[in-house]
Amino acid sequence: MTIKLKKQVIDILKVLKKKSSDVVAAELAKELKIDYIVLMSTINDLIEYDLGGFKEEEIYQISLNNEGIDYLKNGLPERKLLNLMLKSKIKEINFDNLLKQSNLEEDIFYIGISNLKKNRWIGQSKATGENKVYLISEEFPQTELEKFLKKFEENCVIDYSTLSKDHLSLIETLNRRKLIKKTRKTQRIIYLTEKGKKVSISKIEELKQISKISSEMLSLGTWKNYNLKPFDVTKPGPLLKAGKIHPLINLINEIREIFLSMGFTEIRGPIIESAFYCFDALYQPQDHPAREMQDTFYLNNPKTAKLPEKDRVLAVRDMHENGGESGSTGWDYKWDIEIAKKTVLRTHTTATTMRRLAEFYRNNDKVPVKVFCIDRVFRNEKVDKSHLAEFTQIEGIVIDDNVTLCDLIGLLSEFYRKMGFKKIITRPGFFPYTEPSMEVSVYYDKFDEWLEMGGSGIFRPEVTYPWGLKEPTRVLAWGQGLERIAIPYYGRKDIRDFYINPLNWLRQQSYLK
Numbered sequence: 324m325t326i327k328l329k330k331q332v333i334d335i336l337k338v339l340k341k342k343s344s345d346v347v348a349a350e351l352a353k354e355l356k357i358d359y360i361v362l363m364s365t366i367n368d369l370i371e372y373d374l375g376g377f378k379e380e381e382i383y384q385i386s387l388n389n390e391g392i393d394y395l396k397n398g399l400p401e402r403k404l405l406n407l408m409l410k411s412k413i414k415e416i417n418f419d420n421l422l423k424q425s426n427l428e429e430d431i432f433y434i435g436i437s438n439l440k441k442n443r444w445i446g447q448s449k450a451t452g453e454n455k456v457y458l459i460s461e462e463f464p465q466t467e468l469e470k471f472l473k474k475f476e477e478n479c480v481i482d483y484s485t486l487s488k489d490h491l492s493l494i495e496t497l498n499r500r501k502l503i504k505k506t507r508k509t510q511r512i513i514y515l516t517e518k519g520k521k522v523s524i525s526k527i528e529e530l531k532q533i534s535k536i537s538s539e540m541l542s543l544g545t546w547k548n549y550n551l552k553p554f555d556v557t558k559p560g561p562l563l564k565a566g567k568i569h570p571l572i573n574l575i576n577e578i579r580e581i582f583l584s585m586g587f588t589e590i591r592g593p594i595i596e597s598a599f600y601c602f603d604a605l606y607q608p609q610d611h612p613a614r615e616m617q618d619t620f621y622l623n624n625p626k627t628a629k630l631p632e633k634d635r636v637l638a639v640r641d642m643h644e645n646g647g648e649s650g651s652t653g654w655d656y657k658w659d660i661e662i663a664k665k666t667v668l669r670t671h672t673t674a675t676t677m678r679r680l681a682e683f684y685r686n687n688d689k690v691p692v693k694v695f696c697i698d699r700v701f702r703n704e705k706v707d708k709s710h711l712a713e714f715t716q717i718e719g720i721v722i723d724d725n726v727t728l729c730d731l732i733g734l735l736s737e738f739y740r741k742m743g744f745k746k747i748i749t750r751p752g753f754f755p756y757t758e759p760s761m762e763v764s765v766y767y768d769k770f771d772e773w774l775e776m777g778g779s780g781i782f783r784p785e786v787t788y789p790w791g792l793k794e795p796t797r798v799l800a801w802g803q804g805l806e807r808i809a810i811p812y813y814g815r816k817d818i819r820d821f822y823i824n825p826l827n828w829l830r831q832q833s834y835l836k
Contacts, residue, residue: 777803
């Protein structure tokens, strides 16, 4: 078979035939001043004709860390202390004075003193009542460790396998003193086969290969003088690392599309909210533990918020104090408007829902009303794999006449089915501002377990009456954390991944949803 190789491959083959042994690919690329990837590409051409190849082996390399490099340039701590004493012609000195004059950090100074003693260059005594350091030798030759350090001047990276037994002992010393770093890498060794060693260069034809045919080649007919480079369409293309939409944004967009397809309208509200909309309008008493500083982020600037119309504020007040027109007894305490004016980082998007109820009253809207909200909320929580202090909540309400818990179950079941969860169960629950209340769980087959998604229910009369919503008009409501859906959706186990953003995981995500 006629051997045809590109000129560059022939040139590298010539170099390899002159070598007496196998060569390290990285060293050969450096010697020939060509790119490493280009070199390995030419070796693949040699492999095609069984002229050469490469093998891989793992090597361990040692180099100095920053502290080690400093000691190589300026001397080890023991040599610095010795030079200080010799330069100042000090044969005996107070220990504390030597520490001051050395300008070394205390821990480095003690390392230097310790090694001076090991080298038998100094002694230390408290016989006179003072802690004294004194020279006990007249010659201070380079130590084996100092000689070995010089090797890093010749080669900043040393192959572990090339070290002698004595040098390995010195490496251990450097390692104990935390002056080196070890790395492991894969090294490629290039070799010629027997065929490659015996083949004559004169019998190899130069391959004039091109990957593109120009219009000039076509018109002149010169394309016939070249070989077209074959393309392997089965090989993967280059790995793209372009920007892409974050997985959480993709999920938010998908949820938004589901709600819109179900006839809902999206609403938004302010992040800085009043305690009135966040707590009071939801019939949460002003001494409730959830309103304490350890659960809620209160603000100093602005310190107070503007409340809605006075008659609505009074309606909420009456609901707290005596139950108002709802038939409830209320919480039976003196409601404080100043507490309601406090500003907080909203703890749930239900505050935005309450603003929609206020708008329903203000505009005298007609039923049915179906709205949803996907927005950021804040809680003073300890961050761990299942809790965040800042997260995204999904909330929805339906205002309509004679709606029941069955309607709510149907809505939520349809939503989760559209999200890809086939098994959905509901069970009774308790939430302060809904009655009846219901919890929703979905089955996630990848984890082989049921996952709790969030709470839902029908707003209590104490919540709806201040906004003119009375029987037979009711409000179906539900809410949950976006990250609760995202964890099974993306197969993650730590909620923090969505904000720490592990690059390997992000690169696995598709560019389009």
